[in-house]
Amino acid sequence: MTGFGGRLRSLRHAAGLTMDQLSEASGVSVRAISDMERGHSRTPQPRTLAALATALGLGDDEHRAFADSARELRMRTADARPRLCEPPREVADFVGRxxxxxxxxxxxxxxxxxxxxxxxxxxxxxxxxxxxxxxxxxxxxxxxxxxxxxxxxxxxxxxxxxxxxxxxxxxxxxxxxxxxxxxxxxxxxxxxxxxxxxxxxxxxxxxxxxxxxxxxxxxxxxxxxxxxxxxxxxxxxxGPLAPAESAGLLRAIADQAGDPAAAGQVDEVARLCGHLPLALRIAGTRLATRTAWTVGNLVDRLADADRRLAVLSTGDTGVAAAFALSHAQLSGEGRALFRRLAHVPGPDFAAPIVAVLAGSDPHDAEDRLDELVELGLLQADGADRYRFHDLIRLFAGERLKVEERPATRDATRQRMIRWLLGTTIVAGRWFEPGYGALPAGWTGFVPLASLEEAAFWLQTEAGNWLGALRQAGDDRLIVEVAEALHWFSDTMIGWPGWYEVFALSRDAAARLPDPRQRVVHLNYFSWAATCCAHRYDEGAEAARTAYALAVELGDLSEQSWAVQYEGHARRYAGHHEQALDAYSRALPLAEACGDHDSYVQVHLAVGQALRHLGRNAEALEQLRRTLHEIGRRPVSPRSALFVRSSGGVYIALALVDLGRLGEALTEGETAMTLTVEFGEPGMIGLAHLAIGLAHAGLGAVEQARDHLGRAVQLVHNRQNRDFAARRLAAL
Incomplete structure (x- = not known):
């Protein structure tokens, strides 16, 4: 045999090698060597040729002759047969991964x-x-x-x-x-x-x-x-690219994106593309081919959610077209569920809300969800939750408009809203005095048989029930939901959503004929503006308005809450003397009307204000008096737990400031048990802060680091969090 195959066989024989031995020495398979020798394979690649030459021990001249015979074979076969299964062109601007x-x-x-x-x-x-x-x-x-x-x-x-x-x-x-x-x-x-x-x-x-x-x-x-x-x-x-990788891809494609002055707009384009490589590549190509555009022009076009998918299309490539290929593979039930999931208001969801949208059993809903996940149209988020990619959510919304009549869409959306808000009321009332149990005859798709289950559902579904509240359009229902959540809100004070919840209920109550409801929800809003959104002036103004209305109604209880909330706004803003003045006016009002919950909470607030003024001995006395008052008054259980846990934490912090570290450690550890039972993360963080400071003062550095580290993670008041971070760094 002549040619490359014959030369390879002759060289192998000259080297005294069997095919197996040459395969072992070169790393080229026996089958490939056999096919080359018999002329049944294409020309070997240069790296294969080099491996064979090395294994055969060829000198320079022999190696050149061997390579020449391979080159001759390549030239003879280049036009005779197309190369099949050739790899596609590698993108030059590949990033990440x-x-x-x-x-x-x-x-x-x-x-x-x-x-x-x-x-x-x-x-x-x-x-x-x-x-x-x-x-x-x-x-x-x-x-x-x-x-x-x-x-x-x-x-x-x-x-x-x-x-x-x-x-x-x-x-x-x-x-x-x-x-x-x-x-x-x-x-x-x-x-x-x-x-x-x-x-x-x-x-x-x-x-x-x-x-x-x-x-x-x-x-x-x-x-x-x-x-x-x-x-x-x-x-x-x-998954999608990391934000920095997304920006890097845009800069690699479009010169405009490389301008340092446009960095913020580049990040916004990446966000609007959901960090999806196909969307980023299309967006970058549109920018690169329109040299008169700035990155800001692209941001403006992508910002319109109704047109975003249309913008993310160029030539024969489009994001929506890519999604449509998977959508076409869905079953009829899968397509119906896919489009109806566009109704979900929050960023993620679980099977129960899916069952409501589909009008099916949760187990059937899970089967349909698996179909969507399998085709890449839905992302599993943990063990039992799901989320859309932002662009796929837009695509689902488009399919919803095309495939369902407006009346059907509205009926489905209303069914979801009623279920979400009805479940929210049932869950929230676990925390209200006078309720604290599942109502008789209630059935639902989620387990709410205990306070812990209710809290878990309210926390995990917060984005969905808040989204439903925005769409409710029923003032009485909005007020009822907010009322049911009032006591629960104390367990997640750091959540900024309370500002919107109680703003919605404030506005809804103002449209209802009951003036007392207006006062109550103005007070709720004042608390949220101050304690959750840190809008202290707004919180104080709402409290003053609520107080004036409560005076007109002769409602001493709401007057006491309004003055207390004004005091909170002053204290959070750092005006502790003004806060003490407000609290001193709230106490007799709460006492006069027999509102024991308000009375003990004002007592607690006085102790906090005194501590912030550096009057720690007075604060310690005031806080201990507060705990005594709980024992002699019929305070509601959740309010009592809140005051006992918070009071214990502030007692521990006052003792730290007074240098009584052993007592502070004991009080802090006792308070920790109560704060965990109550469940508010920020207060748990303050308990860790008190214990960590006590350990640091006593020289227990490792224990101090552990508790201060947890405090940094949990405390939601920036001043306290920064203080904890500084003490941790000092260790």
Whole structure:
């Protein structure tokens, strides 16, 4: 035999090597060497040629002659046969994905599945990673698009035919039946050190016949599905880019994005694109091809949510078109649920709200959710919650408008709002005096049989029930929801959403005929403005307005709360003497009307103000008197727990300031138990602060670091948090 194959065989014989020995020395498979010698394969790649030359011990002249024979073969076959399964062009501006590339590189002997939502950059990652690994695979790198989202994906038998031809198997040897061809592919791949990229896979059934067993090669699969039915594979879930990577991609594509003055606008474009590589690439291309545009022009176009998907389209590529390919694969029930999920007002959700939207059982809803997750149209968020990518949510909203009549859409939305707010009322009343239990005959999709379950639901679904409250359009319902949440709000004071909740109820109450409701919800709003939103002037103004209205009504209880809340606004703003003056006016009002909850909370506030004034001995006496008052008055249980836990924490802090560190540690540890029972994170953080300061003063550095570190994480008052951070740094 003449030519390259004959020369390789002659050189192997001259070196005294069998095919097995040459394979072991070079890293090139026995099958590949056999095919080269028999002229059944394409010209070897330069790295394969170099590996063979080294293993054969060729000198410079022999190496040149060997390379020349390979070059002659390449020239003869270049026009005779198209190269099949050639890898696509690698994008020059690829960014990020370092961790994913590292995982792929560490598993070169395995089948790796890269999965994720449409447009997340699965193919770009696979091609980029394969290009970095190509030198490790001496028998070549093949790429095959399985057309998994086409109406008719590539049949495994046809995929096998294309792969066998790309592997230079003689057409005469390729079997007629699909099963036999797939068997041939597995055998060929098992004997070669080849990197195979199976791009855009449809499902497990398409892939199983093609995957080889153990061998020296690697298979890298991309799919919108997780392909959970494949065993023994490494799965890498791909999410959107990190913000810095998104900005880097935009700068790599469009010169305008490289202007340092436009950095903030570049970040905004990345955010509006949801950090999705396809959207970023389209946005960057639109900017790059419109040299008169600034980044600000692009921001303006993307800011309109109704037009954003239209803007994210160029040429034959579009974000909506990519989503539509997955949407077309949904079942009828899956499509109905997908569009109705656009009604969900919050950023994430669980199966119960899905069941309400679908009009089904929660277990049936979970099956439909799994279908959406499998196709990359929905993201699993933890064990039992889900979220849309922002752009897919917009796409779902478009499908909702196209596929359902306005009356149907409105009926579904109202059903969701009623369920969310009705459940919120039931959960919130666990914390109200006079309730504290599940109402008789209540049935719902969520467990609310205890105060802990109620708190968990209210916290995790806050974005959804607040969104429903915004859309309620029923003043009486808004007021009822806010009333039910009043006592619960003390357990998550740091949540800024209370400002909006009680602003909505303040406005709704003002439109109702009951003037007392207006006063009550003005007071609630004053508390939220001061304690949650830190809008002290606004909180004080609302309290003064509430007081004036309460005087007109002769309502001493609401007068006492209004004056107390004005005192809070003064104290939070740092005007502690003014706060003490307000509290001194609130005490007799609360005493006169027998509002014991207001009375003990004013007592507590006086102690806090005294401590902030540095009058720690007086503060300590006042706080102990407060705890005594709880024991002699019929204070509601939740209010009593709040005052006992808060009072204990402030006693511990006063003792720290007085240098009585041993007592402070004892009081702080006792208070910690109560604050944990009450459940307000900020107060738990202050308990850690008191204990940490006591430990630091006593020389227990490690314990001090632990507690002060937790205080920094939990305290929501910036002044206290900064103080804790400074003390921690000092240690």
């Amino acid at each position: 370092a961790a994913e590339i590292q995982r792929i590189a560490e598993n070169t002997g395995r089948v790796v599945v890269v999965h994720g939502q449409p447009g997340v950059g699965k193919t770009a990652l696979a091609v980029h990673a394969a290009a970095r690994l190509r030198d490790e695979f001496t028998d070549g790198w093949l790429h095959l698009d399985l057309r998994g989202v086409d109406p008719e994906p590539l049949d495994p038998g046809e995929a096998a035919r294309q792969l066998l031809r790309a592997l230079d198997v003689s057409p005469r040897r390729i079997a007629d039946s699909a099963d036999e061809r797939c068997s041939q592919v597995r055998a060929e791949l098992g004997e070669r050190r080849c990197l195979l990229v199976l791009d855009n896979a449809a499902d497990e059934a398409q892939l199983r016949p093609l995957l080889p067993g153990a061998g020296g090669g690697m298979v890298l699969i991309t799919s919108r599905r997780m392909l959970g039915g494949l065993e023994g594979v490494l799965r890498i879930g791909l």
